[in-house]
Amino acid sequence: MELAVQNLKKIYGTHTVLDIGKLMLPSGRITAIVGPNGAGKSTLLSILAGLLEADNGQVFYDGQEEIPRERMTMVFQEPYLISSTVEKNIAWPLKIRKIPGQEISRRVKGLAGELGLVPLLKRRVRGLSLGEVQKTALARALSFDPEMLFLDEPCASIDPSATLEIERLLAKRKEESGTTIVIVTHDLAQARRLADQVVLLHRGKVLESGEAEKFFSSPDREETRKFTEGGLLI
Ligand SMILES: Nc1ncnc2c1ncn2[C@@H]1O[C@H](COP(=O)(O)OP(=O)(O)OP(=O)(O)O)[C@@H](O)[C@H]1O
Ligand SMILES: [Mg+2]
Helix, strand or coil, rough: CCCCEEEEEEEEEEEEEEEEEEEEEEECEEEEEECCCCCHHHHHHHHHHHCCCCCEEECCCCEECCHHHHHHHEEECCCCCCCEEHHHHHHHHHHHHHCCCCHHHHHHHHHHHHHCCCCCCCCEECCCHHHHHHHHHHHHHHHHCCCCEEEEECCCCCCHHHHHHHHHHHHHHHHHCCEEEEEEEECCCHHHHHHHEEEEEECCCCEEEEEHHHHHCCCCCHHHHHCCCCCCCC
């Protein structure tokens, strides 16, 4: 699903936290949103995911203004799980879509296998580590095969080997299902490994956006180079 943003603004009190004239997120690709703390990354993601209203401007989903809620989902940095087992959480979106039980088990097993969650399936979510919670939330988000997936720092509490597992899974989803993925990350190395396109936000504005390769190797702006080399944006 292609996303197009036009004249988007979000204002809290007198503070304009988002002010984006034009931004395109291509269909079937992985876009990383990067930028310093408070840049507006989570705010932008929530608006794109249809969970927060903008004060001005539009988001178009394949050219339409109507939000296709059934076809997309978001994973929060601190996900909310239902008070039940890991298995029931992953199965939840399939249950509400009335998918047959056998198909639910097949998909839950498949995802649990890919994310190393098999030993945890019968565990209740209370007491899971934050990394295990994030993986469960990711499996739940993927279980109904969304066309579009929004991820806010999905690997923040995840160790390096599980992070690679998750990146592999996301890349595979993109290749095999054409899923459009938007990921907020602080980890520039992750953006480099995973993203086709990168958007750099700073103080609510897009400083630069474009093909990942160019973004990292020969950005248009000096600030972008500074940021990708670990410098601070002021
Ligand atoms: N509900 C709110 N009320 C007032 N200000 C808010 C609200 N939500 C966000 N903000 C402000 O908007 C700005 C952008 O916040 P946002 O959470 O989008 O940043 P971020 O780029 O995701 O930061 P981080 O890297 O720390 O997660 C911040 O200055 C934040 O304090
Ligand atoms: Mg954030």
